Amino acid sequence: MSQHNEARLPLAFIAPGSEVRLAGLGDEIDPLQREQLTAYGLAETQSLKVLQQKPMTVILADQVELALEHAVARHIWVVS
Amino acid sequence: MNATTANAILLVGHPNVGKSVLFHRLTGAYVNVSNYPGTTVEVTRASARFDPQAALLDTPGVLALPSRSDDERATMRALLNESSRCLVQVGDAKNLRRTLTLTALLAELGVPMVLALNMHDEATARGVTVDIPALAEQLAIPVLATVATGGEGIGELTGSVARAGVADRMLRYDPAREADIEALAAAITEHAPHPRLAARGLAILFLGNDSEVEGWLREHAGDAYGQLDNLRKNAVDRAPGDLPGLLARERTEAADALAATVTRRAVNSSPLLSQRIGQAVVHPLWGIPILLAVLYAVYQFVGVFGATTLVGLLEEDLFEGILNPGFTGLVQGWFGEGLLSELLVGDYGLWTMGMTYALALILPIVTTFFIAFGVLEDSGYLPRLSVIANRLFAAIGLNGRAVLPMVLGLGCVTMATLTTRILHSPRERLITVFLLALAIPCSAQLGVVLGMLGGVSFSAVLIWTLAMVGVLLLAGFLAAKLIPGRRIPLVTELPPMRLPIAGNVVKKTAGRLKWYLIEVIPLFLIGTFLMFALDKVGILPAIIEAGEPLVSGWLGLPKEASAAFVMGFLRRDFGATGLFAMADALDPIQAIVGMITITLFIPCFASLLMMVKERGMKTAVAMVAIIVPFAFFIGGLFNLALRALW
Numbered sequence: 001m002s003q004h005n006e007a008r009l010p011l012a013f014i015a016p017g018s019e020v021r022l023a024g025l026g027d028e029i030d031p032l033q034r035e036q037l038t039a040y041g042l043a044e045t046q047s048l049k050v051l052q053q054k055p056m057t058v059i060l061a062d063q064v065e066l067a068l069e070h071a072v073a074r075h076i077w078v079v080s
Numbered sequence: 081m082n083a084t085t086a087n088a089i090l091l092v093g094h095p096n097v098g099k100s101v102l103f104h105r106l107t108g109a110y111v112n113v114s115n116y117p118g119t120t121v122e123v124t125r126a127s128a129r130f131d132p133q134a135a136l137l138d139t140p141g142v143l144a145l146p147s148r149s150d151d152e153r154a155t156m157r158a159l160l161n162e163s164s165r166c167l168v169q170v171g172d173a174k175n176l177r178r179t180l181t182l183t184a185l186l187a188e189l190g191v192p193m194v195l196a197l198n199m200h201d202e203a204t205a206r207g208v209t210v211d212i213p214a215l216a217e218q219l220a221i222p223v224l225a226t227v228a229t230g231g232e233g234i235g236e237l238t239g240s241v242a243r244a245g246v247a248d249r250m251l252r253y254d255p256a257r258e259a260d261i262e263a264l265a266a267a268i269t270e271h272a273p274h275p276r277l278a279a280r281g282l283a284i285l286f287l288g289n290d291s292e293v294e295g296w297l298r299e300h301a302g303d304a305y306g307q308l309d310n311l312r313k314n315a316v317d318r319a320p321g322d323l324p325g326l327l328a329r330e331r332t333e334a335a336d337a338l339a340a341t342v343t344r345r346a347v348n349s350s351p352l353l354s355q356r357i358g359q360a361v362v363h364p365l366w367g368i369p370i371l372l373a374v375l376y377a378v379y380q381f382v383g384v385f386g387a388t389t390l391v392g393l394l395e396e397d398l399f400e401g402i403l404n405p406g407f408t409g410l411v412q413g414w415f416g417e418g419l420l421s422e423l424l425v426g427d428y429g430l431w432t433m434g435m436t437y438a439l440a441l442i443l444p445i446v447t448t449f450f451i452a453f454g455v456l457e458d459s460g461y462l463p464r465l466s467v468i469a470n471r472l473f474a475a476i477g478l479n480g481r482a483v484l485p486m487v488l489g490l491g492c493v494t495m496a497t498l499t500t501r502i503l504h505s506p507r508e509r510l511i512t513v514f515l516l517a518l519a520i521p522c523s524a525q526l527g528v529v530l531g532m533l534g535g536v537s538f539s540a541v542l543i544w545t546l547a548m549v550g551v552l553l554l555a556g557f558l559a560a561k562l563i564p565g566r567r568i569p570l571v572t573e574l575p576p577m578r579l580p581i582a583g584n585v586v587k588k589t590a591g592r593l594k595w596y597l598i599e600v601i602p603l604f605l606i607g608t609f610l611m612f613a614l615d616k617v618g619i620l621p622a623i624i625e626a627g628e629p630l631v632s633g634w635l636g637l638p639k640e641a642s643a644a645f646v647m648g649f650l651r652r653d654f655g656a657t658g659l660f661a662m663a664d665a666l667d668p669i670q671a672i673v674g675m676i677t678i679t680l681f682i683p684c685f686a687s688l689l690m691m692v693k694e695r696g697m698k699t700a701v702a703m704v705a706i707i708v709p710f711a712f713f714i715g716g717l718f719n720l721a722l723r724a725l726w
Contacts, residue, residue: 032148032504035328036571039144041178043332054364056467056480056570063174063206065358065576067467069479069569 009080012057012073014050018080022046026075033072040066048078088135088162089128089241092155092186093170094178095141096575098198101228102170103138104587106130106238122498123158130238137162145185146290146324150501156285156292159189164276166244167193168237173225174203176210176343180250180335181328183219185285187247190278193221194244196237200225202576207346215342220248229581251334257327260287260315267311271304272297287315288324358460358577362467371468374461378452379530383541386448387531395440407431419616428615434608437657438601445527446596447589453491453523454588458580462487463572470570476553477560478503479570482512489520491592494687496520497694507565513695514559517687518707519552521679524600524653529675532660536668543722547676551714599686607647607654620646634716635677636723637670638662644674648681655681669722677715682707 008023022044025034041062042048049060057073059066068076091099103109109126124138139158140151147156158164169186171179179197186193197203197210216223222240226233252258264283268274274282274296285293286308298305316323360366408425415421425432456462462484470480481503489496493516500509500516521529533540560567614620620643627642635641641659648655659666659674666674682688682704691700 030568031322031325033568033571034325035148036143038325038328038332039178039181040571040573041175041181041332043329043336051359052363055367055471056362058359058362058467058574062177063203063208064172064178065574066571067362067480067574068571069470071569072571 006079008077010074011048011050011059011068011076011078012053012070014053014078014080016050016052019047019049020078020080022048023077023079026077028075029072037072037076040064042066042076087133088125088137088164090137090139090158090162090164090167091170092139092159092167092182093141093198094172094182095143095151096573097141097170097172097179098226098228099141099170100124100138101584102168102196102198102226102234102237103136105228105231105234107136122154128238130241134165137164142182144328145182146285146288147292149504153292156290159191159277160274160292160296164191166241167191168241168244169193169195170226170228171195171197172203173197173200173210174206174208176208176215177332177335177339180339181332183247184250184331184334185281187219187250188278188284189281190246191276192244192246194237194240195219195221195223196226196233197223198226198228200233201227201230205352209344211342211344215338218248218338218342219250221245229584250338251330253327253330256318257287257315257323257330260311260318264308264311264315267304267308268297268301271308272301274300284327287312288327354577354579358464358574361461361464361577362574367468371465374456378456379541381452382445382448382527383530383534386445387527387534390444390448391441391531394444395436399436399440404432404436423609423612426612428608428612430605430608430612433611434605435601437608437654437661438604441528441531441657441660442524442600442653443593443596445531446523447593449491449523449527450589450592451585454585454592455580457588458578458584460575460577464574464577466570466572467574472553474567476515476556477511477563477567478508478556479568481570481572482508485512485516486520489516489522490526491523492687493517493520493522493683494690497687497690500694504568505565507563508568510563510695510699511556511559513691514703515552515556517683517691517703518555518680518710519548521548522653522683522687524596525656525679528653528656528660529679532656532663532671533675535663536671540668540672543672543718544675544679547714547718548679551680555710603685604654611643611647614646630712634712634719635673636719637674638665640665641674644678645681648678649685652678652681652683654684669719669726672722673715673719676718677711680707680711680714682711 014020022042024044025037025042041064046061051058051060051065057068057070059068091103093099103124106128107126108129122140125135128134128136137158139155142152142155145152145156147153167186169183183195203210212223212225222243224233224236224240226237253261261280261283264286265279268279268282273279282293282297286297297308301308319326361370411424412421422429424430465487466480466483469483473480473482484502485496485500488499496516497513500512503509503512529544530541533544611620623646624639624642628639631637631642631645632639640662644655644658647658656675656678659678663671688700691703
């Protein structure tokens with residue numbers, strides 16, 4: 001039986017190559033930037049693939065590549 | 081043009097989904113199209129090929145509505161003010177979810193619409209298949225697959241415009257939100273009905289704090305606006321969180337649900353070559369060597385091939401060898417040795433200076449630059465630079481997004497100043513406009529600099545480059561400290577890397593060259609005439625004498641170089657070309673100091689006007705008052721330092 005790890009981790013901590021699900025956007029993110037992220041399609045339960053973490057976090061979400069500064073990625077919570 | 085705005089068709093969609101390419105296909109009109117978001121910053125209109133009575137409007141890309149950024153506000157104004165008969169939403173076929181999030185809002189506006197799912201080829205290559213008939217049935221509007229770059233689906237799209245219909249609503253909001261929307265929609269219907277847009281759509285946008293809709297309602301509701309505003313305040317108070325955010329989330333969920341029912345994805349498809357290349361260019365290890373290789377290739381093509389080989393062929397062989405002696409002989413034969421001959425073929429002659437500078441020195445350089453720039457644009461490489469440059473830009477209070485106007489500035493500072501609208505805060509825009517005006521040379525000037533300093537030595541090019549980067553960082557650092565506000569962290573989409581399409585590059589180059597010839601040649605001729613007039617009335621020699629302490633004493637240049645700085649007031653590249661023309665009289669240090677000073681000088685007259693338009697007269701005057709003395713100050717410092725060290 002498979003076990004799911006439901007611990008929430010910051011997106012900035014996830015190793016490149018991993019696939020995760022979005023659990024929530026932290027309140028620390030600027031409201032306008034939250035709207036921007038929602039407009040890019042980052043909604044809860046959305047699956048994301050982390051492509052790289054340096055020099056910025058780059059993710060693939062629904063065939064769209066997004067680059068996020070660590071200051072933002074640190075406040076995006078994901079579950080594996 | 082026969083088209084009227086009462087019969088307008090609006091192209092609306094997210095940034096970088098191909099609206100402008102589609103616009104070109106449907107109208108034949110050229111728009112500056114690039115493979116990065118934010119290319120279109122204003123509404124462009126032209127007659128539709130398929131219906132000359134209809135005006136087709138290309139609107140700036142919207143990341144989301146309600147509008148927040150300048151380009152989103154421009155699109156919202158078009159929706160509010162244009163008498164549109166239908167909307168064509170251009171969406172990204174490989175990301176239906178995001179496309180439908182916007183559809184969910186546009187559908188509420190009650191305007192007939194068509195949905196074009198563009199870049200269908202890229203979706204197929206990624207294993208994404210959309211059940212288009214099922215989607216069309218769900219939305220009750222025509223839905224088509226298109227590949228605008230290849231012209232696929234364009235015929236079907238033009239045919240479907242006549243069948244455009246009002247889309248079915250994609251969702252009913254939470255009951256409490258629905259009650260607020262309905263109450264507000266009823267009040268809008270009573271006090272400020274829109275001639276085309278549904279009151280319900282306006283209510284949703286108003287609740288989402290759309291400033292353009294707010295302004296429109298304020299203007300049209302008169303005294304009743306207070307009632308609308310109270311309804312919104314009550315809705316905000318009742319909402320269990322941020323109201324615009326709640327509404328946006330419900331639209332996203334509805335889009336998610338619909339997209340899931342009509343999209344199929346191939347399982348575990350391996351990354352495409354374009355995706356691998358896209359990842360390599362922003363890779364922490366490979367990104368920098370790739371950037372250096374790209375810069376070297378551009379230098380070889382523009383600085384060596386364009387500025388040396390082509391300029392040599394045109395200037396030395398064609399103009400100096402054949403055209404100018406022939407034309408001079410002809411003019412002097414007709415008019416003798418008088419004033420008219422001097423005006424046409426003298427030292428400051430309209431032909432021997434103005435046209436020779438514009439056609440023989442600058443044209444080959446800007447042509448090669450525009451080709452190189454077009455290839456980079458079309459490939460999708462430029463937005464990826466924002467990832468590599470982000471840390472550098474953080475040092476000057478900006479984020480990597482500012483790299484786009486900066487790189488565009490290497491093409492044309494005037495256009496780049498306009499595209500600072502893609503930046504999110506006034507502070508970022510102010511800093512970027514200042515740095516563009518100060519330290520970013522346009523293509524013509526860059527080519528002249530590469531041509532002149534490349535002829536001196538690679539070290540000369542390197543010193544000039546380091547000087548520009550150093551000034552950019554120093555000035556940016558100081559500006560970021562002095563201008564209040566905080567830095568916004570970067571969040572950006574990275575469009576897919578694509579093999580540049582030769583036809584697109586040729587079209588872009590031709591469009592830019594046309595603009596160049598129309599803008600630059602008259603200015604070069606006016607500038608030459610002014611120089612001629614100043615020379616004849618004795619002012620130019622007086623300026624040269626008066627400028628001697630500064631130009632010769634501080635900068636260490638021959639006193640005749642003052643004339644180049646006078647020319648530089650009209651266009652920096654005109655001034656730089658003036659120095660280029662006297663290259664034989666300059667030693668290596670003088671060449672470097674001259675180019676550093678003229679590069680930091682105020683930009684061309686056209687970009688000065690754009691600065692006034694974008695940032696206001698007061699700010700533009702303040703920038704010029706800082707930039708001119710700063711340019712001479714830095715030039716003089718380099719003169720002292722290089723003479724001490726070299």
